[in-house]
Amino acid sequence: MRLRILAVALMPLLLAVGLFAVYFTQRSVNEMEESLQRQGQDSANHLADAIAFDLFSNNLPPVKRLLDYERSLRHIEAAAVTDGSNWLLISGNARALPALTGRAPLPRWRQGALLHFTQSIHLPAPTESDPYLGPPAFVGPDHYLIVSLSRAPIDATRKQVGLAAAGTALITTLFALLLAWRLSGRLSRPLVAITNTVADLANGNLAERTPETSLGEIGLLARGVNRMAFALEENQRNLTLRIEEATAELRGQKQAAEAAVLAKSRFLASASHDLRQPLHALTLLVAALREQVTKGEAARLAQHIEASASAMESLLNALLDLSKLDAGVVEAHPACFSINRVFNQVAGQFQPVAEARGIRLRFAASSLWSKSDPVLVERMLANLVSNALRYTERGGVLVGARRVGKSGIRVEVRDSGKGIPHEFQAHIFEEYFQLENPERHRDKGLGLGLAIVARLANLIGSRVQVRSEPGKGSCFWFQLARCEAAPDQPETPAPTFSLPLENALVAFIDDDEAILAAMVEVFDHWNVALAAGEDAEQVRAELRALGRVPDLILCDYRLRDGHTGIEAVQLLRDAFGADIPAALLTGDTAPVTIRAIQASHLPVLHKPLKPAKLRAFLSHLLADSAARQSSAKQSSP
Incomplete structure (x- = not known):
């Protein structure tokens, strides 16, 4: 300068x-x-x-x-x-x-x-x-x-005059240079100080000040810079205080929200468990009742009770699916599969529902193959079709797939229902959000179907989207990766094992007396011996009194005094053999419970459970155990 x-x-x-x-x-x-x-x-x-x-x-x-x-x-x-x-x-x-x-x-x-x-x-x-x-x-x-x-x-x-003029000019210039150097120093030093102060202020050092040693305009400038720096420092201090206050408030709100979410999860898990326990006993007892009462008013009442229990089971299963996704235990397993096969499976599931409601349900045949998780894609499509059927009063639902770009597939579900207003389209994928269901009618679900679809789409690396006009219906779609069709392979029938469930001995542990009584009733009807009790020690003592080793172990996950079914299974296996097949029953949907069960590598059934599904599961479990034992005998010398 x-x-x-x-x-x-x-x-x-x-x-x-x-x-x-x-x-x-x-x-x-x-x-x-x-x-x-x-x-x-x-x-x-x-x-x-x-x-x-x-x-x-x-x-x-x-x-x-x-x-x-x-x-x-x-x-x-x-x-x-x-x-x-x-x-x-x-x-x-x-x-x-x-x-x-x-x-x-x-x-x-x-x-x-x-x-x-x-x-x-x-x-x-x-x-x-x-x-x-x-x-x-x-x-x-x-x-x-x-x-x-x-x-x-x-x-x-x-020449002489030029030399004299040059000498005079040189002397004059040197004198002027010395004078200007001195004066410029007095002028530039405060300007440099002001410039450095402004640079420090720009870099965030708001405590920096410039010396006020000059008079005149430069002095006014220095004082103005110092006043500006003071104002900036004061504003920053006030802003920092407000930010700290806002941060503390947001932190408190975040903690309150997290506490509310945790409380909600605990409440839902506890409510789900507390509801599933009596509902499980009710399901078992109703099934036993319907087998004994087949005619008359009692049979009709039993059918209504079973329908109500099934509706409640569907609602609780939706909560269970959401809890599994929150717990992170659901993983995608990509494979190359036929889109048409998924369409056929979903069609077989919902075609009777559509016919009962007088709605056309059509699936456009597709030759496309996709690289994704077929089970999760089928579940997403089933939820979308179920949602379309629920909100379509006349007309029909069309499901199809088409190519998108060079390597994509777009799966669409179109309906002729009432449509969704634009202001609500951003909220329909939120949990428990429903349109036109202020009375919370059970036939319209809990408002979890689309939330589950959105999370499943995110899990497989996709995104579900919607286009809808009120009175013109809706179109939901998501995209998948395309793959080449796999060569046709003949299906090999799964090996069957003729091992009837009758005459088997099942060790059953549950601390709910109603469920114990219902299970005894069901197993007696199946002619299956049951060693049942409220804890593992009681069942172990009963098995030792019988002098028999159980063919399988079935145990509730949550037991008294903070014990778990995993501990009970381990106690019985330590007493009677480590190879005894075992499974867990639970009505708990808390994420921590789901992760703990997954870490145990034990198969699990979620309450409420229909007797037919329980019998099929136990038969399959015994068949797998028998197949392993047979393979072990054949491989041994």
């Missing part, structure tokens, strides 16, 4: 000094040249008058002496007399004289480094001559005196 100030201050001075130096040098040179011009002209005039008589009388020696004297006195290079064609008399350096042309020379002219001056010589008339003199030697008017002067004095003057 200081150098810039010096440059701004010195540039006008240097320009002025340069102009003055040129001016005075040129002026001195002009004066010298005028003086030389006068000298040459005066010498030519003076000599022409002085030598006229002697030249007329042919007295040349005095003329020569006069020319030599004048030339020496006035530093004349040469002086000569000519008639225009010949030199009559020369004094000095003849080479300094101009060349004659036979004509009258010019009065004054310049030739190189010489100046030439011409003066006519006026000779006296013969009548005016001395009678004692002889006749004149030079007669006629055409005689001239030429004086030649060198321009060296002009060049010497130019």
Whole structure:
């Protein structure tokens, strides 16, 4: 900055000094040249008058002496007399004289480094001559005196004056430089301090201040910068306080929200468990009742009870699916599968529902194959079709798939239902959000179907989207990756094992007395021996009293005094054999419970459970155990 100030201050001075130096040098040179011009002209005039008589009388020696004297006195290079064609008399350096042309020379002219001056010589008339003199030697008017002067004095003057002007300019410039340096220092130091302070303020150091040592405008600027810095620091302090307060408030709200979510999860898990326990017992008892009562009013009432239990089971299973997704235990297993196969499976599941409601349900045949998780895709499609059927009163539902881009598939579910208003389309994928169900009718679900679809789509790397117009229906779609069709492979039938469930001994543990009574009733109807109790020690004692090893172990996950079914299974396996097949039953949907069960690698059934599904599961479990034992015997030597 200081150098810039010096440059701004010195540039006008240097320009002025340069102009003055040129001016005075040129002026001195002009004066010298005028003086030389006068000298040459005066010498030519003076000599022409002085030598006229002697030249007329042919007295040349005095003329020569006069020319030599004048030339020496006035530093004349040469002086000569000519008639225009010949030199009559020369004094000095003849080479300094101009060349004659036979004509009258010019009065004054310049030739190189010489100046030439011409003066006519006026000779006296013969009548005016001395009678004692002889006749004149030079007669006629055409005689001239030429004086030649060198321009060296002009060049010497130019050099001297130039040197003097340069010296004066140098001294003046040095003095001005010293003065400007001192003044610029007094000016630049506060400006540099102000600049540094502003830079520090820009970098966030709001405590920086500039010294207020200057007066005038710079002092006003420094004080203004300090006031600005103080205001910025004060504003930052207030803003920091407000941010800290807002952060603390947000942190409190976040903690409250997390606590509310945790409380909600705990409540749902506890409510789900508490509801599933009696519902499980109710399901078992209703199934046993329907097998005994097949006609009359009692059979009709039993059918209604079973339908109500099934509806409640569906609602609780939706909560279970959501809990599994929240717990992160659901994983995608991509495989190349046929879209048409998934369509057929979903069609078989919902075609009866559509026919019962008088709605057309069509699946457009597709030859596309996708690389994704077929089970999760089927579940997503089933939820979307179920949602479409639920909100379509007339018309139909169309399911199809088409190519998108070079490697994509777009699966769409279109319906002719009421449509979704635009302001609600961003909320339909939220949990428990429902349209036109203020009475929370059970036939319209809990509002979890689309939330589950959105989470499943995210799990497989996709995204479910919707386009809908009120009164014109809705279209839900998601995209999948496309793959080449796999070659047809013949299906190999799964091996079957003829191991009836009858006469098997099942160890069953549950701390709910109603469920124990219901399970005893069901197992007695199946002719399956049951060693049941409220804890593992009680069942172990009963098995030892019977003197038998159980064929399988079935245990509730949550037991009394903080014990779990995993611990109970391990206790019975330690007592009777580690290879005994075992499974867990649970009505708990808490994420921590789901993760714990998954970590145990034990199969699990979720309450409420219909007897037919329980029997099929137990038969399958015994068949797998028998198959492993058979394979072990065949492989042993």
